[in-house]
Amino acid sequence: MKVLTEKGIYRLLMIIALSAIAMLLLIVLFILKEGLPFIFITGIRDFLLSSEWKPAAGKFGIFPMLVGSLWVTLGAMIVGVPLGLAGAVFISEFIPRWAMKIIKPTIELLAGIPSVVYGFIGVMVLAPLIRDYFGGPGLSIAAGAIILGIMILPTILSISIDSIKAVPNSYREGAFALGATHWQTIHMVVIPAARSGIVAGIILGLGRAIGETMAVIMVVGNAVKLPGSAFDSVRTLTANIALEMGYATGKHREALFATGVVLLVIIMVLNYFAASAIKRGVKK
Amino acid sequence: MPKIIKVKQLDLYYNQFQALKSVNMDVDNNNIIGLIGPSGCGKSTLLRTLNRMNDLIEGVKIKGEILLDGVNIYSSQMEIYELRKRVGMVFQRPNPFPLSIFENVSFGLKVERFTDKKKTAEIVEKSLQAAWLWDDLKDKLNESAIKLPLYQQQLLCIARLLAVEPEVILMDEPCSALDPIATMKVEELMLELKKEYHIVIVTHNMQQAARISDLCGYMLLGEMIEFGKTSDIFTNPRDKRTQDYITGRYG
Numbered sequence: 001m002k003v004l005t006e007k008g009i010y011r012l013l014m015i016i017a018l019s020a021i022a023m024l025l026l027i028v029l030f031i032l033k034e035g036l037p038f039i040f041i042t043g044i045r046d047f048l049l050s051s052e053w054k055p056a057a058g059k060f061g062i063f064p065m066l067v068g069s070l071w072v073t074l075g076a077m078i079v080g081v082p083l084g085l086a087g088a089v090f091i092s093e094f095i096p097r098w099a100m101k102i103i104k105p106t107i108e109l110l111a112g113i114p115s116v117v118y119g120f121i122g123v124m125v126l127a128p129l130i131r132d133y134f135g136g137p138g139l140s141i142a143a144g145a146i147i148l149g150i151m152i153l154p155t156i157l158s159i160s161i162d163s164i165k166a167v168p169n170s171y172r173e174g175a176f177a178l179g180a181t182h183w184q185t186i187h188m189v190v191i192p193a194a195r196s197g198i199v200a201g202i203i204l205g206l207g208r209a210i211g212e213t214m215a216v217i218m219v220v221g222n223a224v225k226l227p228g229s230a231f232d233s234v235r236t237l238t239a240n241i242a243l244e245m246g247y248a249t250g251k252h253r254e255a256l257f258a259t260g261v262v263l264l265v266i267i268m269v270l271n272y273f274a275a276s277a278i279k280r281g282v283k284k
Numbered sequence: 285m286p287k288i289i290k291v292k293q294l295d296l297y298y299n300q301f302q303a304l305k306s307v308n309m310d311v312d313n314n315n316i317i318g319l320i321g322p323s324g325c326g327k328s329t330l331l332r333t334l335n336r337m338n339d340l341i342e343g344v345k346i347k348g349e350i351l352l353d354g355v356n357i358y359s360s361q362m363e364i365y366e367l368r369k370r371v372g373m374v375f376q377r378p379n380p381f382p383l384s385i386f387e388n389v390s391f392g393l394k395v396e397r398f399t400d401k402k403k404t405a406e407i408v409e410k411s412l413q414a415a416w417l418w419d420d421l422k423d424k425l426n427e428s429a430i431k432l433p434l435y436q437q438q439l440l441c442i443a444r445l446l447a448v449e450p451e452v453i454l455m456d457e458p459c460s461a462l463d464p465i466a467t468m469k470v471e472e473l474m475l476e477l478k479k480e481y482h483i484v485i486v487t488h489n490m491q492q493a494a495r496i497s498d499l500c501g502y503m504l505l506g507e508m509i510e511f512g513k514t515s516d517i518f519t520n521p522r523d524k525r526t527q528d529y530i531t532g533r534y535g
Contacts, residue, residue: 096342170375170377171382173373173375174375177337177368177373179367179392179396180365181395188381192381
């Protein structure tokens with residue numbers, strides 16, 4: 001009887017686990033089925049590299065959105081990575097354990113704020129500031145970069161803190177025993193030793209930045225055009241889907257699914273790199 | 285060039301707990317000094333006061349003096365980074381950095397902002413030779429140090445110290461992670477190194493202390509019970525507690 005129950009539980013858990021994977025597979029298959037044919041009919045080049053997005057005229061080129069996503073994400077990295085890295089080093093190396101135990105969960109709370117709230121702050125506070133000081137519409141790449149940079153901070157910070165904390169103390173002792181200062185120890189031993197974890201954190205943050213939709217829609221202005229500067233308005237891939245899906249039909253709808261395929265591929269490639277960075281760290 | 289380490293009336297507290305009780309110790313020649321005693325007797329703590337590694341632990345308080353060449357190492361006359369360069373340390377678990385072999389040995393030079401590449405390469409070679417690693421490792425200087433077998437890692441940690449030319453080498457149970465053959469090799473190396481460096485070694489292994497040390501201190505519950513010539517301590521201890529320990533009555 002006991003054996004039977006055990007086997008039953010085993011099966012049940014397996015079915016639950018497999019159904020999670022099945023759902024992922026179904027989602028991917030569905031998006032591919034809806035989007036891929038369109039890409040092949042239009043041609044990958046025309047779809048990715050044409051600048052004309054005029055659904056009414058049957059023209060579907062996502063180049064401006066691709067560029068928009070790229071710039072906003074890059075900007076988010078420029079804002080988020082230095083802040084995240086410096087913060088992680090400070091929190092894990094310079095403050096007492098009890099303080100870290102308060103600060104780290106507090107930062108992780110940032111991840112729990114709904115993205116629409118970030119967007120709201122961006123629209124109400126950040127965009128006017130940018131408009132006043134740098135000109136342009138305010139709703140711009142810069143605004144998106146700053147908001148996204150803050151949104152990815154918790155990801156980068158907490159993964160980096162964990163990997164810096166996982167560096168064995170014996171490395172630090174070894175460096176101190178050779179007369180290294182604390183800062184020399186950090187940048188010559190600790191960060192190289194934690195590098196793979198830090199890289200993984202950055203890549204996961206990158207993935208989050210590319211995938212973020214709501215906050216971005218609210219602050220980047222959503223104009224379909226190639227930006228001339230960081231203070232121009234752009235539209236990202238995610239925004240493109242979210243803004244138009246409501247009324248799209250036929251070819252237009254297929255084009256949006258194809259945009260989804262592009263996003264999916266980007267995110268999968270990033271996750272692959274993150275996973276291999278983590279694996280490399282474990283091997284060491 | 286005999287240098288002098290003098291420990292005078294040293295008390296050390298971990299918060300409320302007193303780990304060292306007015307310890308005295310004099311070293312005035314190129315010797316290997318062995319520190320023995322049961323676990324928790326303070327021998328590692330004493331060792332770590334000599335290059336101020338205990339400073340890294342929160343709640344440590346120290347009274348008394350440790351003189352290196354007549355200068356109190358806990359006074360402002362001695363900069364802590366300078367001290368640690370003059371008094372190097374080898375740890376219980378080999379702890380090479382997760383960098384290449386070359387980068388490990390040249391680490392101390394980089395800390396010094398020493399930039400002469402040719403000279404660095406020379407020093408790396410000399411240090412690896414002095415630690416008997418050159419022949420084995422000269423063709424793989426760019427490989428990762430943490431993939432080496434454990435005893436080579438430990439020798440590498442010694443080479444890493446020799447590169448900065450310390451005056452004193454502290455060893456905290458340097459052989460406890462090694463097999464007997466590797467242990468023998470490290471001991472031979474120590475006998476070689478003592479010609480040029482003072483060595484203070486903490487060991488759990490009484491035979492090891494008997495084999496290699498010239499002076500020996502027996503510690504118990506934070507006190508230095510007896511400190512003197514190794515031959516005296518092992519054949520003719522003055523204190524009954526030392527005798528009990530070395531005859532294996534406890535510990």
